[in-house]
Amino acid sequence: xxxxxxENNSSRKEIIVEKAANxxxxxxxxxASMRDLAEVVGVEAASLYNHIKSKxxxxxVICLDVANRFTNKIDEVEAEEIPAKEKxxxxxxxxxxxxxxxYEDVIVSDREWKHLSEPFLSNFRHQRxxxxxxxxxxxxxxxxxxxxxKIDSSTAVLIILHAVSGIESFHRSKQKxxxxxxxxxxxxxxxxxxxx
Amino acid sequence: xxxxxxENNSSRKEIIVEKAANxxxxxxxxxASMRDLAEVVGVEAASLYNHIKSKxxxxxVICLDVANRFTNKIDEVEAEEIPAKEKxxxxxxxxxxxxxxxYEDVIVSDREWKHLSEPFLSNFRHQRxxxxxxxxxxxxxxxxxxxxxKIDSSTAVLIILHAVSGIESFHRSKQKxxxxxxxxxxxxxxxxxxxx
DNA sequence: TTGCATTCCTAACGTTCGTTAGTTATTTTC
DNA sequence: GAAAATAACTAACGAACGTTAGGAATGCAA
Numbered sequence: 001x002x003x004x005x006x007e008n009n010s011s012r013k014e015i016i017v018e019k020a021a022n023x024x025x026x027x028x029x030x031x032a033s034m035r036d037l038a039e040v041v042g043v044e045a046a047s048l049y050n051h052i053k054s055k056x057x058x059x060x061v062i063c064l065d066v067a068n069r070f071t072n073k074i075d076e077v078e079a080e081e082i083p084a085k086e087k088x089x090x091x092x093x094x095x096x097x098x099x100x101x102x103y104e105d106v107i108v109s110d111r112e113w114k115h116l117s118e119p120f121l122s123n124f125r126h127q128r129x130x131x132x133x134x135x136x137x138x139x140x141x142x143x144x145x146x147x148x149x150k151i152d153s154s155t156a157v158l159i160i161l162h163a164v165s166g167i168e169s170f171h172r173s174k175q176k177x178x179x180x181x182x183x184x185x186x187x188x189x190x191x192x193x194x195x196x
Numbered sequence: 197x198x199x200x201x202x203e204n205n206s207s208r209k210e211i212i213v214e215k216a217a218n219x220x221x222x223x224x225x226x227x228a229s230m231r232d233l234a235e236v237v238g239v240e241a242a243s244l245y246n247h248i249k250s251k252x253x254x255x256x257v258i259c260l261d262v263a264n265r266f267t268n269k270i271d272e273v274e275a276e277e278i279p280a281k282e283k284x285x286x287x288x289x290x291x292x293x294x295x296x297x298x299y300e301d302v303i304v305s306d307r308e309w310k311h312l313s314e315p316f317l318s319n320f321r322h323q324r325x326x327x328x329x330x331x332x333x334x335x336x337x338x339x340x341x342x343x344x345x346k347i348d349s350s351t352a353v354l355i356i357l358h359a360v361s362g363i364e365s366f367h368r369s370k371q372k373x374x375x376x377x378x379x380x381x382x383x384x385x386x387x388x389x390x391x392x
Numbered sequence: 393t394t395g396c397a398t399t400c401c402t403a404a405c406g407t408t409c410g411t412t413a414g415t416t417a418t419t420t421t422c
Numbered sequence: 423g424a425a426a427a428t429a430a431c432t433a434a435c436g437a438a439c440g441t442t443a444g445g446a447a448t449g450c451a452a
Contacts, residue, residue: 033410034410054411149389158362
């Protein structure tokens with residue numbers, strides 16, 4: 001009867017959530033069963049319920065954590081008194097680094113949030129919408145101050161956020177370039193464009 | 197005992213596939229049940245099996261059709277003798293228009309292909325990889341001819357393809373701008389960048 | 393209008409799912 | 423080292439799933 005190994009000051013629940021994020025990313029929330037998760041954790045399925053309330057709680061914890069990370073960052077960036085272009089770059093670099101380092105939760109949050117149960121679904125939708133509006137405001141600010149071209153800011157947000165989420169494929173591919181190179185490439189393309 | 201209405205020369209199977217694409221897009225492949233689909237089609241679940249072999253066949257038909265549409269287009273574009281920049285723009289506009297007009301299948305194919313069963317999964321993976329390589333080659337060609345900046349072409353492909361898939365959120369939002377405007381905005385941002 | 397193919401229905405199958413109950417083993421606390 | 427708390431186990435539940443079997447209704451060709 002081997003127990004869950006609890007190392008690095010992390011509780012058993014935290015370990016389960018971490019393994020769940022990995023599993024949800026790999027198979028999708030619906031396709032990942034509690035028995036799958038149990039096997040990865042090294043325990044019987046029923047034992048998981050000593051640490052968590054339900055499968056949906058796992059998704060909720062993951063999504064909430066990701067949402068809070070990005071909300072905190074945009075709070076921080078908005079407060080700085082720097083040009084909009086720098087604000088955008090800081091935010092963009094944060095997105096890229098999150099996708100390079102903590103990508104499992106981010107991908108799950110991005111892709112599986114629809115399966116959240118109420119009231120968390122409504123909360124998440126609201127937080128997401130608010131975040132995008134604040135992001136668009138930064139771009140609008142840059143347009144007003146002639147730092148950016150006159151484009152539709154919500155389209156720009158849409159492009160940026162989805163472009164970043166494409167870093168997932170980078171993880172799967174035989175990475176010919178480093179994370180740092182990827183970051184610089186993305187910044188260049190998105191801010192300065194492909195054309196010479 | 198109401199039959200499936202078969203209008204516009206489309207067979208009953210085609211109608212089922214169409215409704216399935218819509219349902220898979222809305223709920224995800226795994227979360228969408230055959231009973232859900234039956235309800236949308238207006239029939240009992242078992243009746244669907246007079247027209248299709250299995251649930252997974254539906255996904256397979258959708259993904260294969262999308263993959264073929266894009267493969268045909270890149271065949272066409274590659275054959276033209278025009279600058280790489282124009283090839284890219286043509287391809288990009290095709291992606292955008294597909295996402296504006298036939299987006300349901302495209303989204304499902306993009307997001308749910310992992311649930312394909314063998315050998316279709318391997319085939320799809322191969323076709324996808326090949327497509328991206330050909331796409332990257334067009335960009336590399338542009339770099340060599342000084343039409344584009346010196347960037348990593350596979351990163352550029354990654355950004356472009358995922359940026360386009362973000363058009364899905366555009367469908368959901370109260371579209372303040374038109375499809376045509378969206379298309380021009382995306383072309384501008386991706387090819388010329390945000391910065392002025 | 394009869395005969396045949398098609399399309400639908402009801403009923404049910406075997407599986408897998410998330411989860412609970414009750415029990416046993418391990419760790420922590422004093 | 424006994425008592426209490428924690429975390430694992432086995433067994434099983436009811437529900438939902440994809441799918442099949444077999445029969446009834448419908449549409450089409452003669």
